[in-house]
Amino acid sequence: MKAMRALPCDNPLSWYYQGAIHYVPDEVQNKNPLCPSYTQRSQLKPAWDTCTHADGSEIHFLIWHRLYIWHFEKIIRKISGKADFALPYWNYTNPRNRKLPPQFIDKNSSLYTESRLSDLNKHKKIASAMNPSLDIGPLFKNRVFSVFSSSIDNAPHGAMHWYVGGGFSNKPVFNPIYQVSSPEMFGLMSHVPSAGFDPVFWLHHSNIDLIWTSWEKTDFGVRPTLQQLEAVQWPYIFFDENGNKVQYTIKEAYEKAFNLDYSYDSTLSPVPNLKNSALVHEEMVLKSVSHNRELVWKKEAQVNLSKGNVKLKPGKAASDKLQLFSVQAPDALVLEIETSFKKQPKDAYNVYLLRKGKKTLLGVMTFFGAQHHHHSTHEHSRVFSFDVTDDIQKNDDYEILIEEQNGKGRGDGVSVTSTSLVRY
Numbered sequence: 543m544k545a546m547r548a549l550p551c552d553n554p555l556s557w558y559y560q561g562a563i564h565y566v567p568d569e570v571q572n573k574n575p576l577c578p579s580y581t582q583r584s585q586l587k588p589a590w591d592t593c594t595h596a597d598g599s600e601i602h603f604l605i606w607h608r609l610y611i612w613h614f615e616k617i618i619r620k621i622s623g624k625a626d627f628a629l630p631y632w633n634y635t636n637p638r639n640r641k642l643p644p645q646f647i648d649k650n651s652s653l654y655t656e657s658r659l660s661d662l663n664k665h666k667k668i669a670s671a672m673n674p675s676l677d678i679g680p681l682f683k684n685r686v687f688s689v690f691s692s693s694i695d696n697a698p699h700g701a702m703h704w705y706v707g708g709g710f711s712n713k714p715v716f717n718p719i720y721q722v723s724s725p726e727m728f729g730l731m732s733h734v735p736s737a738g739f740d741p742v743f744w745l746h747h748s749n750i751d752l753i754w755t756s757w758e759k760t761d762f763g764v765r766p767t768l769q770q771l772e773a774v775q776w777p778y779i780f781f782d783e784n785g786n787k788v789q790y791t792i793k794e795a796y797e798k799a800f801n802l803d804y805s806y807d808s809t810l811s812p813v814p815n816l817k818n819s820a821l822v823h824e825e826m827v828l829k830s831v832s833h834n835r836e837l838v839w840k841k842e843a844q845v846n847l848s849k850g851n852v853k854l855k856p857g858k859a860a861s862d863k864l865q866l867f868s869v870q871a872p873d874a875l876v877l878e879i880e881t882s883f884k885k886q887p888k889d890a891y892n893v894y895l896l897r898k899g900k901k902t903l904l905g906v907m908t909f910f911g912a913q914h915h916h917h918s919t920h921e922h923s924r925v926f927s928f929d930v931t932d933d934i935q936k937n938d939d940y941e942i943l944i945e946e947q948n949g950k951g952r953g954d955g956v957s958v959t960s961t962s963l964v965r966y
Contacts, residue, residue, distance in 0.1 A: 552577075558576055565734045566735050571720070574721065592776075611629060615628070655740050671947055675947070680928070682760055682762070687765060697908050706746070838965050847958065874929055874965070875965055877904065878961070879907065879942070894945070895942060905926070934963075
């Protein structure tokens with residue numbers, strides 16, 4: 543990383559160039575001391591701004607980031623001269639690993655940045671309020687790839703981005719990529735356009751890749767079809783270890799992503815139905831499913847989350863519609879919560895199912911990447927999906943509980959505009 547930081551920003555192997563492949567601010571103030579040749583979007587360089595955090599591109603989220611970190615690993619091997627280098631992962635889903643790895647808090651290290659949550663740089667544990675975001679049990683219940691991809695994107699992925707950069711604690715930090723210090727500006731990891739510039743980004747995404755790999759080993763783990771990916775066009779442009787541009791078609795990216803030359807030392811097992819923890823390179827037969835989506839019920843709403851906990855009742859016809867499942871059971875039942883907001887919310891929200899006095903965590907709503915362009919003020923929306931196949935039965939009487947995770951009453955102008963139940 544020290545050698546990469548020393549390279550000029552127009553070198554594809556440099557720290558700045560590699561971070562900008564993920565994303566970069568629309569404009570940079572103070573003549574951009576880190577990269578004087580880039581201060582506005584008209585100066586974007588090849589492959590920059592291609593991460594999958596734009597509306598509608600989420601189906602590519604896991605595959606794009608897998609190829610991104612794979613190319614980065616090969617660059618590190620070349621620059622370091624260590625042919626056996628393997629990109630580490632930071633498994634913060636394990637409560638024993640909820641401190642930033644010590645190499646990243648050494649101020650003399652090129653892995654250090656001050657533009658993070660100060661508590662992490664002081665080697666303090668991740669706050670306990672983050673526990674629901676790091677609980678991958680609900681995540682591993684997903685039976686539909688697009689729902690799994692959306693869910694992992696929110697938490698732990700988005701939750702950890704927001705937390706590491708200080709957004710979770712609402713502690714503004716000077717951001718050297720934006721060259722901005724303001725109440726709305728946090729550390730590198732909290733904002734999509736600066737996230738790839740914190741060295742911990744690579745360990746974070748290596749862990750997201752591990753979680754995905756582990757889910758694939760469960761009975762529920764499925765892959766998207768090539769047709770699903772090709773229905774949403776997206777560029778796959780990277781650089782190899784020699785600085786040469788590599789561009790894949792979606793088909794080539796799809797095939798490459800499932801035939802890479804690495805494996806994990808172990809896989810995660812948060813649910814009982816996990817198969818044996820064979821290494822990734824061992825033979826693994828996976829089904830590729832394209833589910834048909836059918837609306838069971840939808841209930842329009844306009845519920846502001848600024849007043850703390852909110853309970854939502856299902857649609858009136860919910861019980862009648864669920865009767866149909868006794869005839870033909872669905873592959874999956876998915877709860878969808880649509881939200882709206884004008885600026886990126888600073889908090890996360892835990893979503894529970896209340897049924898027969900029992901409170902079951904369905905997942906977490908987070909808003910990392912919900913507002914790419916820092917100065918955008920128009921209305922935004924985001925739909926959150928939760929697999930409830932094992933949690934909702936016919937004739938059920940249940941409610942949906944949404945709790946503010948940080949408990950500081952921020953509200954952030956977030957409203958629930960509708961709730962839906964979808965069968966696959």
